[in-house]
Amino acid sequence: MATESIRVPKPCTSQANAASTNADTQLVRVTHPFHPLFPRQLPCVGKRYNRHGERLLLQTEDATVWSVPPQWTDLVSPDPEVAMSSGRSLLRVADLMELTGLVERLSSKSGTR
Template identity: 40%
Template sequence: MTHPFHPLRGREFEFVARRSNWGEDRVCFHDERGELKSLPAAWTDVVEPDPFVVMAAGRSPFRIQDLLALADVLVNLRP
């Protein structure tokens, strides 16, 4: 788990499968009780790091596409 704000950050789990569930790229694993769980693949080290995040080297917690999406939402909220 690599997501910086997730309570399981830094924990390692045995990889079971990677699949598209609910229209999202997800990773399946068994938790400590043996239950099958899934998380967005982007929250794990299964996905290559975003080049912007790597280049920012911790200086920005946001990705460009997320900031652009936020800007679009804000524009649409204007009266």
């Protein structure tokens, strides 16, 4: 009987940085307008995976490491809705749908008390 191997991502896929140089470091710009690091460009010192998906580890000048979703950086192409609205749209349709679901779930929980 053949067995199938399933590859599960490790919790942290950060590369060892003991031998890394500044030339090896990829600079990433934070593009989310409400993030405290917007619009700074910082070195990406690794990646992590958690239940919400991939996270980039960005390091500031004071050696603090921030965990940021790749969608909030220039590594991912901008969402077409956001690009077309030129900053005039506060929320995307997908965000509004998610908010609607959250409000419905919270409303049903408070109504059962």
